[in-house]
Amino acid sequence: MGKFQIITHPLIQHKLTILRQTKTGSKDFRELVNEIAMLMGYEVTRELPLEDVEIETPITQTVQKRLSGKKMAIVPILRAGIGMVDGFLSLVPAAKVGHIGMYRDEETLKPVEYLVKLPEDIDQRQIFVVDPMLATGGSAILAIDSLKKRGASNIKFVCLVSAPEGVKALQEAHPDIDIFTAALDEKLNENGYIVPGLGDAGDRLFGTK
Numbered sequence: 680m681g682k683f684q685i686i687t688h689p690l691i692q693h694k695l696t697i698l699r700q701t702k703t704g705s706k707d708f709r710e711l712v713n714e715i716a717m718l719m720g721y722e723v724t725r726e727l728p729l730e731d732v733e734i735e736t737p738i739t740q741t742v743q744k745r746l747s748g749k750k751m752a753i754v755p756i757l758r759a760g761i762g763m764v765d766g767f768l769s770l771v772p773a774a775k776v777g778h779i780g781m782y783r784d785e786e787t788l789k790p791v792e793y794l795v796k797l798p799e800d801i802d803q804r805q806i807f808v809v810d811p812m813l814a815t816g817g818s819a820i821l822a823i824d825s826l827k828k829r830g831a832s833n834i835k836f837v838c839l840v841s842a843p844e845g846v847k848a849l850q851e852a853h854p855d856i857d858i859f860t861a862a863l864d865e866k867l868n869e870n871g872y873i874v875p876g877l878g879d880a881g882d883r884l885f886g887t888k
């Protein structure tokens with residue numbers, strides 16, 4: 680079973696509390712999502728492998744460390760996932776960014792994929808799928824299905840707020856992936872919103888209704 684980790688860093692928890700509040704407007708909301716994504720990026724890249732490299736400083740030759748593992752890809756689930764990309768990219772600017780878009784079918788209420796645009800060598804990359812909200816888990820499961828269909832195997836899922844229902848569904852569907860969240864909330868309500876949550880992350884990021 681992959682790891683399930685709540686990132687309890689005080690800065691993340693503090694910023695998340697501001698993010699949740701109704702009075703926080705789109706500009707601050709966007710900035711906070713970015714900042715939290717960056718802080719989470721710092722935590723979720725903790726175990727990236729290193730290798731020795733010989734370098735020359737102005738003083739001497741020395742052996743130091745550099746990243747040795749796979750190249751990275753950040754894959755936001757549209758729309759709200761886009762809000763987390765810049766924060767991640769500020770830490771790993773060489774990462775490529777793929778996009779997976781989904782809409783909810785009005786009749787079945789299930790997510791349907793409408794866009795998949797990924798780096799060509801996605802099967803070779805360490806992938807971070809990002810979406811601020813893990814609610815029912817439907818979009819995350821479908822996005823990861825889609826990545827695995829294209830040969831991807833190293834996948835970590837990173838969200839800000841999760842519901843127990845979504846975590847369980849994602850773990851059951853994809854037991855191999857690691858899940859990182861800044862908060863595990865109480866439940867989903869009858870409309871599929873996370874309680875207490877923060878409302879519709881996409882609408883709050885982009886100022887729509």
Ligand code: URA
Nearest residue numbers: 814872873878879880
């Ligand atoms: N998506 C959101 O944006 N918010 C929720 O509470 C659930 C799903």
